[in-house]
Amino acid sequence: MNTLEDGAVMVSGASSGFGHRTAQLLAEAGHTVVAVARRGGRLDALSASAERGRILPVTADVRDRDELEKALDGLPDDCPPIVALVNNAGLSRGFGPIQDADPGHWRDMVDTNITGVLNATSLLLPRLIAGGRGHIVNIGSIAARYPYSGGNVYAATKAFVHQLSLSMRTDLAGTGVRVTCIAPGMARTEFALVRYDGDEQRAERLYDGVVPLTADDIAETVVWCLSRPPRVNVNMVEIMPTDQPFGLGFAPRRT
Numbered sequence: 001m002n003t004l005e006d007g008a009v010m011v012s013g014a015s016s017g018f019g020h021r022t023a024q025l026l027a028e029a030g031h032t033v034v035a036v037a038r039r040g041g042r043l044d045a046l047s048a049s050a051e052r053g054r055i056l057p058v059t060a061d062v063r064d065r066d067e068l069e070k071a072l073d074g075l076p077d078d079c080p081p082i083v084a085l086v087n088n089a090g091l092s093r094g095f096g097p098i099q100d101a102d103p104g105h106w107r108d109m110v111d112t113n114i115t116g117v118l119n120a121t122s123l124l125l126p127r128l129i130a131g132g133r134g135h136i137v138n139i140g141s142i143a144a145r146y147p148y149s150g151g152n153v154y155a156a157t158k159a160f161v162h163q164l165s166l167s168m169r170t171d172l173a174g175t176g177v178r179v180t181c182i183a184p185g186m187a188r189t190e191f192a193l194v195r196y197d198g199d200e201q202r203a204e205r206l207y208d209g210v211v212p213l214t215a216d217d218i219a220e221t222v223v224w225c226l227s228r229p230p231r232v233n234v235n236m237v238e239i240m241p242t243d244q245p246f247g248l249g250f251a252p253r254r255t
């Protein structure tokens, strides 16, 4: 049986960027999507726009385990069992060297990128294991592997996600639950806007001289990983813009 057959996929961070597009692609393929984020209005619009499949909006903050649990308990009775989780909700705050950083930014990143992933995982794993099948796709980052100045705590939270994914694979062997980590490079979403506190010009400058990835590039990769036959576990996918060598350096344009 295909992992997603007759089951729902929970996507965290579905109000924007990778998560939003992943929810759309899964729904277009006929699946039921449980779409989680804090901005409920956006989730409602996403849900209303689904012409195929079904997108169930769940307004919750992944940092708050009780809130997330309660919101999931409120899913309609006819929601199929959740068989896959895309741990995508995440953010970066600030871009300074570590010695100048704002500890409040660190807390935002640790609470969202680490605790948020653990909260969703701990709530969903028992269901997946009980069903004898499942898939968790964690969104990491190339920042976890290749340092860039100003990346410090964000990169470290994503290194946590990478290592957790490997450890989970070991623990879950034999349960039928698969684990994948996807490490994107620079992509044009609302990510930079959040990092720079809504400063659009600064966010836009980040893409000077580079053709960044799109939300589609990552969403298609997520869907590809989820739709491999159950015998196949894609452990890790690293995907970067052609113009991005490593970290935040860019190749000089020759054309």
Ligand SMILES: NC(=O)c1ccc[n+]([C@@H]2O[C@H](COP(=O)([O-])OP(=O)(O)OC[C@H]3O[C@@H](n4cnc5c(N)ncnc54)[C@H](OP(=O)(O)O)[C@@H]3O)[C@@H](O)[C@H]2O)c1
Pocket (backbone or CB within 6 Å): 012, 013, 014, 015, 016, 017, 018, 019, 020, 036, 037, 038, 039, 040, 060, 061, 062, 063, 088, 089, 090, 091, 092, 112, 116, 139, 140, 141, 142, 183, 184, 185, 186, 187, 188, 189, 190, 191, 192, 194
């Ligand atoms: N874009 C890039 O260059 C890039 C590169 C590598 C990795 N990533 C990773 O990719 C993932 C998706 O980012 P993106 O680029 O798509 O950014 P984005 O457009 O800013 O989307 C982030 C999503 O996460 C949600 N989110 C943030 N905090 C949340 C919370 N506490 N509870 C629930 N949802 C929360 C946001 O929704 P609400 O604000 O409505 O809650 C939004 O839907 C993140 O984990 C990010 O670290 C991004």
